[in-house]
Amino acid sequence: MIDVRELSKRFPTPGGGELTAVDSVSFTVNSGDVYGLLGSNGAGKTTTLRMILGLLKPTSGWATIDGYRSDEYPEEVKRRVGLVSANAGLYQYLSPREMLLFFADLYGVPVETAQAEFERLSQLLGLTEFADRACSTLSTGQRQRVNLARALIHSPPVMLLDEPTLGLDVLGTQVITEFIAHLRHTGKAVILCTHHLDEAERICNRFGLMHRGQIVAEGDLAALREQTGCRTLIEMFIKLSVRGAALAGAAG
Amino acid sequence: MDTPGDLSSANDRLLRLGRLILKELREILRDRRTIVTLVLMPLLMYPLLSVAFKQFFVSQLNAVKTTRYRLALDDDTRGHYFRELFRGVGMPVIDAGDDQAAAEYHGKSPLVEMGLQRNLADQLLNYDLHVALKVTAPAEIHADPQRNLALKVELLYREDWGASREAAVYVEKYLAMANEKFLEARLKVLRVSQPAAAIQVVRQPVEGEHSGESGAVSITAIIPFILILMTVTGAVYPAIDLTAGERERGTLEVLVAAPIPRMGVLLAKYVAVLTVALLTATANLLTMTVTVVVGGFGKMLFGETGMSAGGIAAVFALLLLFAAFFSAVLLAVTSTARSFKEAQAYLIPLMLVSLAPGILSLMPDVELSGLLLVTPLANIVLLGRDLLKMEASPFATLIVVASTLLYAGAAIGIAARVFGAESVLYSSQSGWSDLFRRPRVPQTTPTVTAATFCLACMLPAYILLFSLMSTWATDLMQQQIAGVLMTVAVFGGIPALACQMRGVRIAPAFRMPPRPLGVFLSAMILGGTFWVFSYEAVQIMQYLRGASFDDQSLEALREFSGKLKQLPLPLTLCTMALVPAVFEESFFRGYLFPALHTKTTTATTIVVSAIAFGLFHAINPSPLAPERVVSTTLVGLLLGWVRWRTGSTLPGILLHAVNNALVFVPVYFEQQLADLGIGTMHAQHLPVNWIVGGSVCVAIGVVGMIWATHQPPNRTKVASSGA
Structure with a gap:
């Protein structure tokens, strides 16, 4: 479903030089996979997601969703993707119902289907009690649930989740995490970027560890353990920050 | 697999764009800050302004009463005759320059200072006189009611100068009193009931070269200036909120992540900003019209014709044109900002720069010509002034409309380039100066934005050079040389510079296949x-x-x-x-x-x-x-x-x-x-x-x-x- 090949992104810097944010990244995510794209801040995770979605143009390489290259058919790609990011906001003067139906319309979902989907998501994510209140009055947890519903309103086969639980309390995090696990069972291809490594370990079935724009270790948890010599993702993460790209050869 | 809806139909896309515009409007119109700008500001401002205007005019009137009207004739004998005539009917008259007599005068009526001037019209045009009397049908001047008088006099004054108009009315009143007195005496002498001719007065306005007022600012120009300021004020908040505000709140990224072209998103925002600007303009125009009508300022501000429906409609069309231009400028500027505060910081200098030509256009006697025809904002204010006074020339209107449309096109082009650009949207790694970086690969064709921008630069350059040429080149040979230089600079230099900046090769345009x-x-x-x-x-x-x-x-x-x-x-x-x-x-x-x-x-x-x-x-x-x-x-x-x-x-x-x-x-x-x-x-x-x-x-x-x-x-x- 998601195919990323040799994807690179270099940004010009004020001095006339270049900064490599993503460097030859390759991986695939199939339907029913939850792929954990993990790494420290500035590792290139968000830039990778933006290139996959067609928001940023790759300097080299390409990414496809359902066979469509994001740099050539961004609209076809966007139709198939739901994006949730930590800093995604809501329209403060619209209610969750108005906002979700508006986004459904942008994605070309017929009104009746959109309303039925809204009701279904409201039940699943517990939006009913505040569905008609202005978004500016919602709590952080409620906002993030609305955001998740907004990303799902057009029933996309691919979900890109960038720190979806950032800033949420334990209960809020629990709701979102359970829902991501639910997405896996509905056959969606999900890429999850998170710093909650314990949760990632629980809900992701494959991982890519990023460091300075490169994927330094990739595979399921067993493969990562073999590659890094570490037992948990937290250990791997700490080791990664110390040894960087040499992490993959740590087991040897 | 889930199958998202089909977006292929062009009609659907258009409808979706319409709904996107409605969403933007719904979001912005629910914000109470918009309502304050849209409704409360005009409702409060114009009545307050009307009070200020009234105070201003009352103070002006008082000032006029305490000063002297300067009246002159071009003949000493006649001057002496009229001085006595006016004194005979109670007009406070002193000789020109008699400051002591003026200081001793404590009456409430205006004091008239009478003198002798050779060129009455020139003195009026130079504001040296308020009013003048010119005897056009000379008759033997006398005060004897035994004989008929039949003196024809022109009362010269300036229609475009309030004090001159007041002086004319004042002098005319005393002439009428003198007339009545003479007639009464003559009828008594003749013991006849039929009327007799004494002094026939014809009011004769003297047209100045310029139609501006003599005060510090042109009152008529203030109206379009205020309307434009209010239109700008109405557009500023939505422009910031729908671009930098959305980015700050994190809604812009999810919007551009939807399968709609960025140009569509920008267009929806542009229409929303333009609509709010126009709603503000309409609210202000309506409130202003009601204030002017209720306050009775029509003739005071717009001359004898008062305020006409045609003038108001034309000004509204002008505001629409200006709003179309300025909304695009605002979007281009605010799209580069990463936060609400940053956008405000960018807009403050823009507003100051914009206000300067607007304030210049308030100066009296400023004509809509030359470079002012293509100076943004100033040209709109001046054209608005001329439209309200029903004095706009078709040529000036054509140039102002064409230049503003060009500027609007260029601004929309820049906004389209800026809005949603990587370097602006995801700016942690790069600055928006990247937008103006020369492409690495040479281009064979310029973009529409670059071409519109060229046109927008060429029009003022052409007019500026044309004005310079008119003053510099006195003979035909010089004009020919200047014309060649102007043509080369405008039609060759500016596009060549644009090609150089954007890495566009010029040669392909001239290549001639066999x-x-x-x-x-x-x-x-x-x-x-x-x-x-x-x-x-x-x-x-x-x-x-x-x-x-x-x-x-x-x-x-x-x-x-x-x-x-x-x-x-x-x-x-x-x-x-x-x-x-x-x-x-x-x-x-x-x-x-x-x-x-x-x-x-x-x-x-x-x-x-x-x-x-x-x-x-x-x-x-x-x-x-x-x-x-x-x-x-x-x-x-x-x-x-x-x-x-x-x-x-x-x-x-x-x-x-x-x-x-x-x-x-x-x-x-x-x-x-x-x-x-x-x-x-x-x-x-x-x-x-x-x-x-x-x-x-x-x-x-x-x-x-x-x-x-x-x-x-x-x-x-x-x-x-x-x-």
């Missing part, structure tokens, strides 16, 4: 005969406009051709035919044409480039400007068609040069043509056989061109590159 001689032959035939249509277009337009060459225009034309004949013919051909042909074609068909062709159909490209060509030829503020637009647009259509058929600018240059040459060459052979019975100075329709002959030749040229290019190079859109 073509038979027929192309050039046809171009020559067309250039040599198409003037028949241009000439008749001028005549028809004059007929439709109800205008014609007057004697003065014909005399000016004769004078010009007389001077032209003194210059060598090759020089005239070079400066007035060849140079304009090369440089105007290089821009309109070499640069603008391919840029437009990348985004529009061939027909649209030809029409738009021809209209731009026509408008530039109307900049010369001659009485023939509207006719010139039509005739040169016709030539532009032909040149555009030739450019498309041939894929090159060169045949157009030849056609253009021949067409231009035929305007001037006959002047050199006036006598020989006259011997053949052909006049060169008659402003009448051509003989029918000329029109028929010309039409046949044009048809031959068109057919020849089609035949010579029957397999035009790259008839698809790529043809625009001239390849």
